[in-house]
Amino acid sequence: AQSVTQLGSHVSVSEGALVLLRCNYSSSVPPYLFWYVQYPNQGLQLLLKYTTGATLVKGINGFEAEFKKSETSFHLTKPSAHMSDAAEYFCAVRGKEGGGNKLTFGTGTQLKVEL
């Protein structure tokens, strides 16, 4: 079985500060890892994903994440927060075994950006 833990249900940063959203996963096989963003009253939008290859993955809106197998982590970062980054962020995992491409989500982290 696979699972995702997102540490910190709420993160608050100042505009221009570093954003760090934490995600740890559990999977019996090397996983596919995703970060999705959800703006208020909207659906989920893919920020970035890791499947194979380079462990540092760059996504949209200046976000990036690094897959660290030894730490079973896939933390999301952005060097400089912008007000428009305020949203809910979800980390998700999908095992490379069968199971019909099921995504297992973390509980989400609400990012607040303050002036």
Add this chain to the structure above:
Amino acid sequence: DTAVSQTPKYLVTQMGNDKSIKCEQNLGHDTMYWYKQDSKKFLKIMFSYNNKELIINETVPNRFSPKSPDKAHLNLHINSLELGDSAVYFCASSQAGVETQYFGPGTRLLVL
């Protein structure tokens, strides 16, 4: 053009009623999903269809019945609605062999 669309966007209904939510994707994908997001924003998969065949059914009450008339559509019918069914329901789609799932805007269901 909207890639994954859902109707209705909002649905308010009484306990005991039966309602349906429709989902359509124009991405040419062969796999579609229904997810439920509860009041704490926790997202959990409910069903997945591949080429109109059910491939994932996660311990969902049998009051929920998905139907896929073709690869581009996956509808969700809910019988005898209960208060606990209040949630946001998201449809998603993907192509077999490609990992990314694309989500619709969600249907906000409120059962009174």
